Structure formats: structure tokens, C-alpha cells
Amino acid sequence: MEEAELLQKLKAGDKAAFSELVRLYSNRVINTCYRFLLDKEDAEDVSQEVFIEVFQSIGSFRGDAKLSTWIYRIAVTRSLDEIKKRNRKKRLSSIGSFLHLDDVANLITGGSMPDKKMNEKEKMNAVMQALNTLPDNQRVAFTLSKIEGYTNTEIAGIMNTTTVAVESLIYRAKKKVSNKLEEILKNN
Numbered sequence: 001m002e003e004a005e006l007l008q009k010l011k012a013g014d015k016a017a018f019s020e021l022v023r024l025y026s027n028r029v030i031n032t033c034y035r036f037l038l039d040k041e042d043a044e045d046v047s048q049e050v051f052i053e054v055f056q057s058i059g060s061f062r063g064d065a066k067l068s069t070w071i072y073r074i075a076v077t078r079s080l081d082e083i084k085k086r087n088r089k090k091r092l093s094s095i096g097s098f099l100h101l102d103d104v105a106n107l108i109t110g111g112s113m114p115d116k117k118m119n120e121k122e123k124m125n126a127v128m129q130a131l132n133t134l135p136d137n138q139r140v141a142f143t144l145s146k147i148e149g150y151t152n153t154e155i156a157g158i159m160n161t162t163t164v165a166v167e168s169l170i171y172r173a174k175k176k177v178s179n180k181l182e183e184i185l186k187n188n
Contacts, residue, residue, distance in 0.1 A: 003067050007063070016098060022051055025049070025071055035079075035147055036079035046079055047075065050078050053074055053078070069158060072125065077142075116183065126181060130177045130180040130181040136175060141173060142169070144159075145166075145170050152170070
């Protein structure tokens with residue numbers, strides 16, 4: 001079923017179309033939520049809230065963006081709301097399970113870790129500490145780009161901003177994290 005046909009059926013209240021929508025997008029929505037919440041059960045709960053919101057507000061969807069972009073924007077917003085509600089400080093604590101820690105540090109710093117003798121836990125703590133210094137908008141852009149693998153255009157749609165703004169957010173995030181990581185490593 002094409003997106004236009006699916007959207008038409010959704011707006012008409014077709015429950016089979018909604019089931020199809022959930023089937024098509026549930027894994028990606030759960031994964032997106034998980035990247036922010038770092039808890040499988042919480043990600044599943046928030047993803048259910050996302051689909052409830054989609055179901056309740058599909059009538060107001062104007063089609064300015066792709067349906068998938070709109071859904072992921074809701075997922076990111078709901079995830080951030082959940083984080084704020086709980087005042088989580090370490091939302092990216094499982095980054096090491098997605099990528100090898102040295103790859104993350106190399107990505108952030110643009111080279112190898114200055115102190116090869118640091119153990120894995122210390123490295124992970126240093127990366128998490130550096131990432132947690134970012135403002136929310138930079139952290140979202142960085143997470144969507146470097147961990148989720150979204151393109152800058154997709155991120156712009158999700159964050160409801162321009163591609164140039166996304167590029168700037170990612171650039172500033174890389175610079176801040178790199179500087180903070182170097183500072184942390186020098187102190188160790």
C-alpha cells in the first residue's frame with residue numbers, strides 16, 4: 001500500500017490501515033525511543049503513546065512532510081518529554097553497546113584516544129560525561145546523526161528546522177564533545 005493510500009485510509013478511521021501503519025513503523029519507533037530512553041520497556045511504552053498520538057491526530061496531519069518523518073518527530077518529542085519528566089542525566093549510557101567505545105571516541109575526537117591505558121569503564125564514563133554536556137538540541141541532532149544514522153535532511157524534518165541548522169548543531173556538538181573529552185582525558 002502506498003503512503004497516500006495508507007494516509008487516506010487512516011484519515012477515514014480504517015483500523016486495518018492503522019494496524020498496517022504500526023506494522024510498518026513500530027520497530028523503528030521503538031528503536032528511536034530506545035536510543036533516548038535506554039530502557040526497552042520504557043521505549044515500548046513511549047512507542048505505544050506515539051501510535052496513540054498518531055491515531056488521535058492523523059486528521060490534523062497536513063502532509064507537509066512524509067508520514068514517516070512526522071511519526072519520528074512525535075517519537076523524538078515523546079522520548080524527550082519522558083526524559084525531562086524523569087530528569088535523566090545519562091540518556092546515552094548504552095552507547096557502547098551500539099558501537100565499540102573506541103570507535104565512538106575516535107568519531108568524536110577525530111583520532112585515537114589520547115590515553116590508551118584507560119580501562120573500558122573509564123572510557124565509557126568519559127564519553128558519557130562529554131555527551132551529557134550538550135544542550136538538548138545539539139544532543140538530539142548528534143544522536144540522530146551519529147547513532148541513529150539519519151541524514152541531515154531527515155533530522156531537519158524530525159526537528160522541524162533547516163538542514164543548515166542541523167549541520168551547525170552537529171558541528172557544534174562534535175566540537176563541544178571533543179573539547180570536553182580532551183579535558184576529561186587530560187585530568188585522568
